[in-house]
Amino acid sequence: MKFAFRTAALALALSAGAAAVQAHNVWLLPSSTVLSKGDWITVDAAVSNDLFFFNHNPLALDNLAVTAPDGSVVKAENIHKGKLRSVFDLNLAQPGTYRVAVLNGGVFARWKDKATGQPKRARGTPENIASQIPADAQEVEVTQSAGRIETFVTVGKPSVLKPSGKGLELVTTTNPTDLVKGEKASFVLQIDGQPAKDLEVTVTPGNTRYRDKVDEITAKTDAKGQFSVIWPQAGMYWLEANTKDGKTTVPQAKERRLSYAATLEVMP
8 A cells, every 4th residue: 555755754854743644745956957067056845735836844954965976975055944945055066976865764653542542643763752652552553764855966977876775765777867858767766775676656747836737657666676767848857656664673663664755857
């Protein structure tokens, strides 16, 4: 049973505390994905009802991680959280492809109150989730979650992106900043460094606010975790995938929910 990245990521990433609903999209949007030489870019980060349109909440940047082509960490500058979006600047001087990501993890618990029979819920960390559940709680269910929200930027010539080997992530066969209208791009999804088999992937063109139809493109990974997309038009796209397994690192949790989303730019 598929659960939406929109829901899982909101529960992990929203500092505003708004309720997660399936209509919301969680994304990073860079001002440029390709630079001929070292320069600055600005990245918007938001949770919205329409792709790449600020109309709900800012995305929390507590777990922002920007990785340079050589694997070093790039510091985000001028970080600001507004009412509808967060924003930050990056000075990208090193040639190659950068990974800009927000990495979120958490633990969710739900149970039935012994005295009232009413359902209760809590969200926390592996270290503190147990303390939030009453000793007499009934029908306790604990779930671990891990989400990755990212985008990519290349300065000069594209370089190979190294996977972390943790959680659900995109391993690129085609460089994610070298996408062209009408051409096929091939990717691989991995879970903890292993192929993510038979996983549904959804790719949605941006500016959904101005269309009557969402126009989603769907694909499915093969036994090697591979899938391909032929881009129908130029523009910004949002790619998402979700899955779950039992490989938790939290003793109380029986299920791990994994989510992934990426913003990609396709050129004419």
